[in-house]
Amino acid sequence: xxxxxxxxxxxxxxxxxxxxxxxxxxxxxxxxxxxxxxxxxxxxxxxxxxxxxxxxxxxxxxxxxxxxxxxxxxxxxxxxxxxxxxxxxxxxxxxxxxxxxxxxxxxxxxxxxxxxxxxxxxxxxxxxxxxxxxxxxxxxxxxxxxxxxxxxxxxxxxxxxxxxxxxxxxxxxxxxxxxxxxxxxxxxxxxxxxxxxxxxxxxxxxxxxxxxxxxxxxxxxxxxxxxxxxxxxxxxxxxxxxxxxxxxxxxxxxxxxxxxxxxxxxxxxxxxxxxxxxxxxxxxxxxxxxxxxxxxxxxxxxxxxxxxxxxxxxxxxxxxxxxxxxxxxxxxxxxxxxxxxxxxxxxxxxxxxxxxxxxxxxxxxxxxxxxxxxxxxxxxxxxxxxxxxxxxxxxxxxxxxxxxxxxxxxxxxxxxxxx
Numbered sequence: 337x338x339x340x341x342x343x344x345x346x347x348x349x350x351x352x353x354x355x356x357x358x359x360x361x362x363x364x365x366x367x368x369x370x371x372x373x374x375x376x377x378x379x380x381x382x383x384x385x386x387x388x389x390x391x392x393x394x395x396x397x398x399x400x401x402x403x404x405x406x407x408x409x410x411x412x413x414x415x416x417x418x419x420x421x422x423x424x425x426x427x428x429x430x431x432x433x434x435x436x437x438x439x440x441x442x443x444x445x446x447x448x449x450x451x452x453x454x455x456x457x458x459x460x461x462x463x464x465x466x467x468x469x470x471x472x473x474x475x476x477x478x479x480x481x482x483x484x485x486x487x488x489x490x491x492x493x494x495x496x497x498x499x500x501x502x503x504x505x506x507x508x509x510x511x512x513x514x515x516x517x518x519x520x521x522x523x524x525x526x527x528x529x530x531x532x533x534x535x536x537x538x539x540x541x542x543x544x545x546x547x548x549x550x551x552x553x554x555x556x557x558x559x560x561x562x563x564x565x566x567x568x569x570x571x572x573x574x575x576x577x578x579x580x581x582x583x584x585x586x587x588x589x590x591x592x593x594x595x596x597x598x599x600x601x602x603x604x605x606x607x608x609x610x611x612x613x614x615x616x617x618x619x620x621x622x623x624x625x626x627x628x629x630x631x632x633x634x635x636x637x638x639x640x641x642x643x644x645x646x647x648x649x650x651x652x653x654x655x656x657x658x659x660x661x662x663x664x665x666x667x668x669x670x671x672x673x674x675x676x677x678x679x680x681x682x683x684x685x686x687x688x689x690x691x692x693x694x695x696x697x698x699x700x701x702x703x704x705x706x707x708x709x710x711x712x713x714x715x716x717x718x719x720x721x722x723x724x725x726x727x728x729x730x731x732x733x734x735x736x737x738x739x740x741x742x743x744x745x746x747x748x749x750x751x752x753x754x755x
Contacts, residue, residue, distance in 0.1 A: 355431040363456035365475035381429030389434035395516035404440040407628040419516025436471025463681035466496035483531040491703030493528030498676035498727025501717040503537040509710030521613035534748035538741040550735030552668040563674035574721035606704040608651035611640030632688040662709035676715040676727030
């Protein structure tokens, strides 16, 4: 990728002397209506000289979003105000340089879009980048920017972070302001971010995280034995090799069954609640423009339309019990470790349809744990297996986001030395 950005290294930190939008898009990460000129951040601040991109669901004053669908973009109006998360990053010195591709209406974990293309995963080019924040992850992995914003409802930050070998955070529910981000399923929606570097990853969190912070040293580590057992064999083996190295930097591990045989019910409860909430957000537009939807996305919206109040009432009651169980384990000072996903990223040439149903189901079974309970979860780039990056996740306690970011920084030297 050609670039007009020059760099200087001061005390080991790369500082951009000139911020510009990319003059090429080698991985197909950018929307056709991406920025022509950067939105420059302040001259000083904790993120000064850094560049970032955002998933095409964030409002930018005077600009339209597509939510991954051209019919929405055609009918949209320019936003009256910029999303708070973007504004806070600009105020912290970072400059916005691009708008990235996402799965259509965020209703996929693959990272494919029939309208705008499938961003290339430079860490595993035969495979998808993961979704729905696919363009954000692909751009960061390809060094088109320093970090990127996305959203995570059912795994849309954690999955692409894992597949692209990045750090990714799904924060404690409501700890990053979602003003100016298109809602999908509001009781699960979070704003997250991805980065290549753990120190920068932590700095971004310090800018974006608000609300109740709960400080505690990590003194208890729970290995989610059932979630490791679900992982593909070569993935499981690679993670355990890494875990044996980083374990010296962590408390003595305890093995525990987190969901066990209930995991399918947990996943189905997520699907029911998510689908029911979508009835009040994206579904009216989607079904009135069903001819503009990819077949697999249309099928999911039609499924969501058929979820009844009785079904969601049962699912919500189950969610209360799931949250009690998860929060009972993830108390202050305790983290749960597990593979970010149990599956490798599917190959790029497999269409989003029947052949990817199993991938989606198995992945949601992993990602729904933190989502149900509103807990923070980071995915760190831990290993490689079958030619693909493999992410290791740590789920923390409510308000324990900063402790997870500190953990990522502490583990990075160990992980770097394993390479």
